[in-house]
Amino acid sequence: MRQFFLMFILLILAACAQDRIAKPEVLMTSDQMIDFHVDLALISASSSYAKDNFVSTDSLFSFHKIDSTIFSQSNVYYASKPKLYTKIFESVKAQLEQLQVQDTLYELKKPLRIE
Numbered sequence: 421m422r423q424f425f426l427m428f429i430l431l432i433l434a435a436c437a438q439d440r441i442a443k444p445e446v447l448m449t450s451d452q453m454i455d456f457h458v459d460l461a462l463i464s465a466s467s468s469y470a471k472d473n474f475v476s477t478d479s480l481f482s483f484h485k486i487d488s489t490i491f492s493q494s495n496v497y498y499a500s501k502p503k504l505y506t507k508i509f510e511s512v513k514a515q516l517e518q519l520q521v522q523d524t525l526y527e528l529k530k531p532l533r534i535e
Contacts, residue, residue, distance in 0.1 A: 441497050447493070447494050453494060
């Protein structure tokens, strides 16, 4: 009984150590994923601000020299690794906040505080 229990524990540990999602043949680096998501956020924000300035996602894919399949497979792979995926989006958030600080019009858009 003890051997069975020990084998069961080893089997569970071995199963947990394996990658559930196989690494795709063509994988975007984490830096490429960060850059892509930053650009995607900027395009989404600008298209919701001005409807006549539409930028298609196809042009975003061609700008980053990838296609939708490569992005999709890379995104699924990184999503299967929650710690790494969280770091990617923390970097995206930090870059967007840095862009907001650099925005010269940002100060003009802030509501005036009367003290």
